[in-house]
Amino acid sequence: MFQAFDKNITTYLELSLQESELVHHYFQHKTYPKKTLLLKPGQVCNFEAYLLNGCVKKYYIDQDANETILQFAVEDWWVSDIASFCQQIPSRLYIETMEETELLQINYQEKELLFKQVPKLERVFRLLVQRSYSVLEDRFFTVITDSAEARYLNFVKKYPMLPQRVPQYQIASYLGITPEALSRIKASLSHKK
Amino acid sequence: MFQAFDKNITTYLELSLQESELVHHYFQHKTYPKKTLLLKPGQVCNFEAYLLNGCVKKYYIDQDANETILQFAVEDWWVSDIASFCQQIPSRLYIETMEETELLQINYQEKELLFKQVPKLERVFRLLVQRSYSVLEDRFFTVITDSAEARYLNFVKKYPMLPQRVPQYQIASYLGITPEALSRIKASLSHKK
DNA sequence: CGAAAATTTGACATGACTCAACTGGAGTGG
DNA sequence: CCACTCCAGTTGAGTCATGTCAAATTTTCG
Numbered sequence: 001m002f003q004a005f006d007k008n009i010t011t012y013l014e015l016s017l018q019e020s021e022l023v024h025h026y027f028q029h030k031t032y033p034k035k036t037l038l039l040k041p042g043q044v045c046n047f048e049a050y051l052l053n054g055c056v057k058k059y060y061i062d063q064d065a066n067e068t069i070l071q072f073a074v075e076d077w078w079v080s081d082i083a084s085f086c087q088q089i090p091s092r093l094y095i096e097t098m099e100e101t102e103l104l105q106i107n108y109q110e111k112e113l114l115f116k117q118v119p120k121l122e123r124v125f126r127l128l129v130q131r132s133y134s135v136l137e138d139r140f141f142t143v144i145t146d147s148a149e150a151r152y153l154n155f156v157k158k159y160p161m162l163p164q165r166v167p168q169y170q171i172a173s174y175l176g177i178t179p180e181a182l183s184r185i186k187a188s189l190s191h192k193k
Numbered sequence: 194m195f196q197a198f199d200k201n202i203t204t205y206l207e208l209s210l211q212e213s214e215l216v217h218h219y220f221q222h223k224t225y226p227k228k229t230l231l232l233k234p235g236q237v238c239n240f241e242a243y244l245l246n247g248c249v250k251k252y253y254i255d256q257d258a259n260e261t262i263l264q265f266a267v268e269d270w271w272v273s274d275i276a277s278f279c280q281q282i283p284s285r286l287y288i289e290t291m292e293e294t295e296l297l298q299i300n301y302q303e304k305e306l307l308f309k310q311v312p313k314l315e316r317v318f319r320l321l322v323q324r325s326y327s328v329l330e331d332r333f334f335t336v337i338t339d340s341a342e343a344r345y346l347n348f349v350k351k352y353p354m355l356p357q358r359v360p361q362y363q364i365a366s367y368l369g370i371t372p373e374a375l376s377r378i379k380a381s382l383s384h385k386k
Numbered sequence: 387c388g389a390a391a392a393t394t395t396g397a398c399a400t401g402a403c404t405c406a407a408c409t410g411g412a413g414t415g416g
Numbered sequence: 417c418c419a420c421t422c423c424a425g426t427t428g429a430g431t432c433a434t435g436t437c438a439a440a441t442t443t444t445c446g
Contacts, residue, residue, distance in 0.1 A: 062338045083327040119312055126319035127279070133326045134276040140333050144369045145255045167424070176337045181402055183426055360392065374434055376394055392443070
């Protein structure tokens with residue numbers, strides 16, 4: 001069960017067997033059915049989770065009730081509301097399973113305990129945050145720079161499996177456009193071909 | 194000289210006098226004239242810097258030669274290309290001083306040495322990255338959600354001193370709009386009043 | 387003072403949004 | 417097995433915010 005998880009961790013840092021076992025001890029194994037809300041606005045996000053399988057979306061709903069998807073996560077990805085979790089402040093986000101989802105999660109208190117026992121994990125989590133930062137920066141660039149069409153092409157290139165797993169209107173939400181706009185983009189692309 | 198710097202660090206973590214002195218030892222004090230390029234695309238970013246005074250911009254130029262400003266930094270802010278620095282990969286960004294700028298900087302090798310001697314600094318830098326992440330996430334939300342006018346209002350509310358220090362077309366670039374658009378937004382806002 | 391840079395204004399083009407109607411497939415129940 | 421409903425996706429018409437290009441004006445600074 002911890003195989004993929006360990007592999008993920010060791011891309012950042014080698015751990016001894018004892019350390020590794022301590023880590024396993026602190027991470028809780030959970031399975032959630034489809035459409036479970038793991039986090040709601042107002043709550044303090046109390047988990048950092050590694051996905052063993054399944055799929056979750058992290059999104060946000062603005063004043064006009066528009067849902068904007070910030071992130072999809074599938075197997076071997078991490079999910080959390082970093083800002084809320086790390087600073088223990090109320091979140092503005094929803095995190096919701098889109099399929100039955102199995103994950104390994106740790107809460108704030110336990111993570112701090114784990115850090116005390118294996119300080120070099122600070123490094124792993126610093127690197128994880130840094131990677132999230134890079135991904136977000138990338139995302140930000142494309143929103144600022146690229147047209148909706150370019151963003152869509154970029155998306156399918158980067159995550160070719162996702163269009164098969166998530167409905168199109170949610171991809172539109174991820175891209176920051178309306179479902180109608182995405183439908184038109186797809187139509188125009190297939191004409192070009 | 195290290196007074197503001199120490200205060201900045203200790204918002205994250207208390208350090209002993211010895212630790213503090215070690216930190217000071219590793220950070221280099223530098224002064225750069227206006228319009229100095231601290232980083233160019235293709236280079237690996239080799240600094241993480243704390244601004245004592247002055248002002249820098251971090252930006253990116255796309256295929257169509259449009260400049261998009263990612264961040265302004267002034268006194269008491271940190272600046273670096275996190276992705277490039279942390280992963281030691283070539284950057285896509287420019288970092289440039291907009292005024293004569295005094296800063297404390299550390300390079301990758303020395304930062305690693307410092308971490309070896311004061312491991313708990315891993316924590317400080319993890320928290321710093323987390324804060325950058327939150328700021329970027331905020332930025333991302335507003336770009337996706339808000340109109341150009343709302344983004345501008347948001348900007349002046351958050352950074353009231355910046356419009357006086359940086360030219361308007363660069364603020365437009367930060368907001369992700371053209372200088373003409375910003376000019377019109379300002380005109381329309383002053384009519385409303 | 388004069389040149390270069392920044393800002394404003396105007397005219398026009400366009401990408402994406404809204405709202406509404408229509409299509410098609412998936413499930414449900416009689 | 418068909419009729420019904422529901423929901424995602426598509427298509428059309430009109431609107432609006434922002435972009436582009438060009439010119440005029442103002443500001444900055446050597």
